[in-house]
Amino acid sequence: MASAALPEAVGPKKKSSVKYAFTCAIIASMASIILGYDFVLLLNFEDIGVMSGASLYIKKDLKITDVQLEILMGILNFYSLIGSFAAGRTSDWIGRRFTVVVAAAFFFAGAILMGFAGDYATLMAGRFIAGVGVGYGLTIAPVYTAEVSPASARGFLTSFSEVFINVGILLGYVSNYAFARLPLRLGWRVMLGIGAAPSALLALMVFAMPESPRWLVMKGRLADARAVLDKIADTPAKAAERLADIKAAAGIPDDLDGDVVNAPKTRTREREEKQVWKELIVSPSPTVRRILFATLGLQFFQQASGVDSVVLYSPRVFQSAGITDDDQLLATTCAVGVTKTLIVLVAAFLLDRVGRRPLMLCSSGGMAVSLVGLGAGLTVVGRHPAGATAEAPSWAVGLCVASTLAFVSFFSVGLGPMTAVYTSEIFPLRVRALGYAVGVACNRVTSGTVSMTFLSLSSAITIGGSFFLYAGIVALSWAFFFTCLPETRGRTLEEMGELFGTADATLLQAEDAAGYRLLGSQSIA
Incomplete structure (x- = not known):
């Protein structure tokens, strides 16, 4: 590099x-x-x-x-x-x-x-x-x-x-x-x-x-990018190193030190947008295709895990588990929110110490086990009239509550925060914003589908059966994460191409660099 x-x-x-x-x-x-x-x-x-x-x-x-x-x-x-x-x-x-x-x-x-x-x-x-x-x-x-x-x-x-x-x-x-x-x-x-x-x-x-230094470089504003990097880099040498990497990713020759004053004018905005869509969706390189596949899979599995059903319908889950008192229902529901927030804070401190993959695999494995426990508990409770606490086994009610709290804990330590972290760091510079938007679109469609089908699904296969189904989906997600998501901890954004394939990315950078060399005589030293 x-x-x-x-x-x-x-x-x-x-x-x-x-x-x-x-x-x-x-x-x-x-x-x-x-x-x-x-x-x-x-x-x-x-x-x-x-x-x-x-x-x-x-x-x-x-x-x-x-x-x-x-x-x-x-x-x-x-x-x-x-x-x-x-x-x-x-x-x-x-x-x-x-x-x-x-x-x-x-x-x-x-x-x-x-x-x-x-x-x-x-x-x-x-x-x-x-x-x-x-x-x-x-x-x-x-x-x-x-x-x-x-x-x-x-x-x-x-x-x-x-x-x-x-x-x-x-x-x-x-x-x-x-x-x-x-x-x-x-x-x-x-x-x-x-x-x-x-x-x-x-x-x-x-x-x-400050503005993003990557965006500033992409627009040819090298001096502004250097000023921002001087503030956020660990050392002056690191700032210079990051600037060189970003320029390479943007296709700007390393020997071009001044602002590329005409960079935004080299292409019309419409042409530039079409080029981004082409690189991301229409005819992506093998590297971008792998990154897009990893992004869509990660965003899909986050919501297909049934997290919205567990969190949004937790009062219904607790009612099905026999907790009908309003105060107890409010307390258990709030416990879900508090638990989720506290564990996300723990995950924030572990991401750069433990790494993305270990947390992701631990998260999905724990979620699958928790969903099996929740499905089993609700199935047992569902066999009693209206899920009455007096008739349902206390162990089954306790299993439902414990499994719900365990599920949101495992989700929050990995799959919850990891989706934004991982998706935002793996795309190449020029397609990063649009690539992340495509991932968000997949996430929102999946979320809406899961949320709006839960009641119908639980009526068709019982509420316990619904969570067994989600457990199967999460088990598939574990296999996907293990095979398709490489570790990114400690890597710069410009090094991500090495994890998903580099040959075609190098060719794309060389093409853009050739265009920027034509602007060298117009740059500001």
Whole structure:
């Protein structure tokens, strides 16, 4: 690679580098707090999060039918597809940093419109805008964080998006409790509209973030990229090494040191976008094809594992397990949210120490065993009238609760945060944003399908049988992770091609480098 001749570590290590990247990751990941809160806001499945109050209030206040309410809640995943694809192109056009502002703007406008909605149509319009914001937030936060993080801490910092989603969910619980006693017409509007406040704060804080050095290099702004890398690299030598690697990945000759002032003009935006689609979908190289296959498989299995069914329907699961007291139901449901958040924090510290593959394999194996236990417990409990605690064996009820908590723990230590971390770091620079967006689209479609089919599935094969089915899917995911996902810990983003195949990637870089050499005489020294 371009950096092979550079010394591995020259100069004192800068303690401030990780702190600076940490601050950038925190700000970018704030979009995930809003995202998690928004997800919980409009869920219509039993007593989950803030929507347990909001859904009831909306239905009574606007006098809408169950079908209208289900459409309002379930449509989010499909609206987010628009935002995810738009984020991929927007981030390549105006930059990663300002795309975070766009995401915040969508969240803000959606929250305001829903909060002041006087009829179902207006509420749906606000839901659409918020859904687009969800797609933007899911895509841009991990991509930006991965590109500004040093390799030694990339897993830890990129996992913040998953951590903050769970923080948002917990804030949803708090919102539900705080505003549930407000008058009918006011309660749900406050729950929905209050999401505008953190959106505005995020939009302002973004201006304290630097732009992604990878995006700056891709646009020919080498001096700006060098300035950012000097702040986030461990040493000055590492900064120079990373710049050389990024230039090679972008197809810019290593001997070109000045800004490539005409780089953005070498292709029209339309032509450039078509080229990205061609490299990613239409005629991908073997390397990109393997990366795309790994991404789609990882994103699919995360949601096909049944995590939405376990988390979103946990009150129904607990009721089926014989826990019918409201206080006990609330306590066990909240325990799921708290457990999930705490374990994600543990995973964040392990990602760069243990590695991606060990955590992924441990996670999927534990999830499969947990789902078998949950399916077995619910099958035993289901044989008793209405799952009454008095008649169901206490061990079966305990197995259901323990298996649910074990499942969310294993999910949160691996498959939960790993999907964003792994997907954001393996794509080549030019197709990274759009590639991640394609992965998010697969994730959202799978999530929507699983969420909207769970009740029908459980009616057809029993609720216990549903979780046995999910256990089989998770077992398949273990085999997929073992065979298709190489370890990426400690690798720079520019080294990922070595894990999935390098020959064709080198040829592509050589083609682009030839084009940039023609601009050498126009560059700024």
